[in-house]
Amino acid sequence: MDSLQVVRTRIDSVYTADSTYELDGKYSRLFVPLTFYHDVARSAFDLSSNNDVNNIDRTLLDVYLHRPDLVLSTQNQLDHAGTVQRPKQETIDTSIDIIEKVSPKVNDMTETLPINIYVEKPNFWTYSGDYSLQLFQNYVSDNWYKGGESNYSMLATVTLQANYNNKQRFRWDNKLEMRLGFQNTKGDTLHTVRASEDLIRYTGKIGLQASKKWYYTLQLIASTQFMRGLKSNDPHVYSKFLAPLYVNPSLGMDYNIDWFKGKLKGSTHLAPIAYNLTYVRDKSLGGRFGLESDRHTKSDFGSEITIDLTWQLSKDIRWKTRFYGYTTYKRTLMEWENTFTFVVNKYISSNLFLYPRFDDGAAKDGDHGYWQMKEYISLGFSYGF
Structure with missing residues (x-):
């Protein structure tokens, strides 16, 4: 007992x-x-x-x-x-x-050992990326500002993001986008390979929280391209690396969007103060981008708006859109990139890309005016993390 x-x-x-x-x-x-x-x-x-x-x-x-x-x-x-x-x-x-x-007495003394306390340092960085290799049909209007023509081609895209948020009002977002497409058309007897899509773009934001959804934000956008921009059977070079280079810092406010139970996410940047610098390494190309013939740079001040959104329309359909607008109240530049992704499985997807662009600082085209248009449909490999 x-x-x-x-x-x-x-x-x-x-x-x-x-x-x-x-x-x-x-x-x-x-x-x-x-x-x-x-x-x-x-x-x-x-x-x-x-x-x-x-x-x-x-x-x-x-x-x-x-x-x-x-x-x-x-x-x-x-x-x-x-x-x-x-x-x-x-x-x-x-x-x-x-x-x-x-009966022997039970020793109720329990042995106690020292405890080592380990406090893990919090990690405020989050990383993500998307990779794709696509085959597609491409349409480019005749006055597209970087040149090109409608064709069947190949496109590789990489998007990398590294974001810092210490949950104490400060955040730093970084996004690097790279797109490079190649084409080889029988009708082009001067060029073996030409670039059909070419972009290097960095977007950085430093924000200080003003309220639950609003941040005071300093934004920097810098963009250029990898290769020369060419047209079929045309020896003229329309653009190249650092010709042009756009650098656009702006100061304003960001609004974080998280709607429809997390299906629609993104941000809106409103900047009443914005500076735009256009640099052209090769002076001979300056005229295509509104520069004087003997200058490498052109700069002006204005206002801008940037909208980046990702909408998961369904399990297998995603819409990514980016709208950029800049005005000096004398000239206006608008770009609206739309990518509709149709997922086949984890590694195969199809993309529909629509990219209208308006720039009244460029030479006016007889058919399209100041409007430019790019479109392609593709099917290929994709991977994200």
């Missing part, structure tokens, strides 16, 4: 080992719905205390640190609910037996 009593005392989550069976409840912390007890954390992190943490507190502390999602309430809520109810006491026969007198 004594051995059974000792076993029950060590296992039972409610009773203690004394003869009065007073209600203790210390073991019950491991079996009732998990609660955050202040004395557990205070005892573990109090540097001035020499007391070792017992096994029960060590177990609870391990849950607090590694699985906080399992904690359902706090000690304050538990105290407000009231104390643990005492169960009815049962009468137990405590008559002395000869076995009890000669």
